[in-house]
Amino acid sequence: MAKFTLYIKHKGGSKDSVDKAVVLLKTYISDTIAKGTTFDSSDVSYVDDSTTPALGETDAVVYVVRNISKSVISSKGGSVAIAESNTNILGLTDLNQKICEVYFDRLYEGSPKELAGACYHELAHIKSNMDNSMHTNQDGFLKGSPDYNGSPTDSNKTFLNKHIGRKVKQNAGY
Numbered sequence: 639m640a641k642f643t644l645y646i647k648h649k650g651g652s653k654d655s656v657d658k659a660v661v662l663l664k665t666y667i668s669d670t671i672a673k674g675t676t677f678d679s680s681d682v683s684y685v686d687d688s689t690t691p692a693l694g695e696t697d698a699v700v701y702v703v704r705n706i707s708k709s710v711i712s713s714k715g716g717s718v719a720i721a722e723s724n725t726n727i728l729g730l731t732d733l734n735q736k737i738c739e740v741y742f743d744r745l746y747e748g749s750p751k752e753l754a755g756a757c758y759h760e761l762a763h764i765k766s767n768m769d770n771s772m773h774t775n776q777d778g779f780l781k782g783s784p785d786y787n788g789s790p791t792d793s794n795k796t797f798l799n800k801h802i803g804r805k806v807k808q809n810a811g812y
């Protein structure tokens with residue numbers, strides 16, 4: 639019995655929005671693992687800034703920060719230049735440092751739908767180990783200018799499911 643858990647670590651922005659995004663993500667992830675047999679259960683768990691969850695070898699963490707000046711990627715020496723130059727980018731993944739983050743101030747009125755979608759998008763980057771090449775031939779949540787209305791498309795869920803069992807050693811203690 640294998641379980642996948644996604645941790646959403648709340649470092650900035652409205653807790654209410656993050657809580658609502660976690661609820662949405664529970665459905666998105668559950669529908670995603672249902673596309674395959676790697677996992678038979680899943681969860682999405684809210685984590686506050688002072689807590690470091692113990693990640694299982696296939697688990698993942700996405701950080702929610704207030705704005706780009708609070709970037710975890712930059713604080714660890716990575717580059718967020720691409721997001722500094724394009725404010726339509728809601729989040730970034732650093733594949734070398736294995737950090738996923740979403741910028742709360744870029745969500746439309748703190749939209750939980752956009753937040754959940756952006757977390758799903760960054761999770762797909764880290765699990766597929768693909769940079770912007772991931773966007774090619776994708777639609778919905780995983781294309782270059784993602785549409786976070788509705789839910790992940792069939793193609794999105796099939797893609798993430800294919801990669802979701804990959805073991806990525808992320809650090810949940812930032």
Ligand SMILES: [Zn+2]
Pocket residue numbers: 759763769770772773782
């Ligand atoms: Zn992307």
